[in-house]
Amino acid sequence: MSLITFHRIYPSAIPPMRGDKSALGSLPAAAFQYCEAIRTASSFGWYVFPPLDIELKFDxxxxxCFAEESGWNKLSSLYFEDEFWREWDRFAPDDMKGYRIPYLTTLFVPGIVQIWSGLLVSTASDYSVLVRPLANVVSHRGYQVYEGIVETDRFAPCPLFINIRLIDTSRAIEVYQRDPLFQVQAIHRSCYADGGAYAEKIGLGPPDGVTHGMSATEWDGLRSTIRSAQPLRDSQIGRYGAAVRKRAKGQENID
Structure with missing residues (x-):
């Protein structure tokens, strides 16, 4: 079973796209070539797009919100076209007929706008979705994307939406359908549950009752992860990236 399932119920919605290792081409060439940590973070999850072109202003x-037929109007909630909802009512069970989900709505805090992608999302048992800004992509100057975690195994399928905070009051803010708006990642509930994560105090010296010292094995592990600043030492640039890529290909013997 897939960890995450997307349901595209609005026909014009762009399907989610796997995250891109180059962060949509925005990474410096050296980072893309040598920094596997950045490449992995950039490609982790799925890009999600707005359902339509949206133009907003915040005073x-x-x-x-701008509409071609009526110009600028104060935003409360906007819905997809009637044709879509007629199709919805055609297939929806009786208690869901007439039910409408806004694709664009303001929240109770000034400048906060919720955008529904036109998708629903569900996840495997004990997995949730983290909705977040695009990893390693420069954010839009006109708005800030909030992060959130939704338990989409228990509440599923759930409308896949994002909350943004408008921060530019000097001009119109354009949100284009063709540009990914946020990133979705499946995470196990244990990663964020209370008591599920803890930190251990580790010192450099021997145990002192409060911390414990670094073992020989831990020193060896540290030695293999750092790149020396001394030019005469063996410090291969990109060693970590090469190791990770070999492991992904099933080549466990990397030394």
């Missing part, structure tokens, strides 16, 4: 108190 510091109220949000306005």
């Amino acid at each position: 510091g108190a109220e949000v306005f």
Whole structure:
């Protein structure tokens, strides 16, 4: 079973796209070539797109949305076209007929806008989705993307949405359908559950009752992870990246 399942219920919605190792081409060439940590983080998860082109304005108190037929209007909630909802009512069970999900709505805090992607999402048991800004991609100057974790195994399928905070009051803020808006990653509930993560105090010296010292094995592990600044030492650039890529290909003997 897949860890994550997307349901595209709005026909014009762009399907999610796997994260890109080059962060949509925005990574410096050296980072893309040598820094496997950045490459892995960039490609972890799925890019999710807005359902439509959206144009917003924020005056510091109220949000306005542009519509071709009526110009700028104060935003409360906007819904997909009637044709889509007629199709929804055709297939929905009786208690869901007439139920409408806004694709664009303001929240109770000034400048906060919720955007529904037109997708639903569900995950395998004990997995949730982390919705977050695009990893390693420069954020939009006009708005900030909030992060959130939704338990989409228990509440599923769930409308896949994102909350953004408008921060530019000097101009219109354009959110294009063709540009990924946020990133979705499946994470196990144990990764964020209370008591599921703890930190251990480790010192350099011998145990002192509060911390314990580094063992010989730990020193060896540290030695293999750092790159010396001394030019005469063996410090191969990109060693970590090469090791990770070999392991991904099933080549366990990397030394």
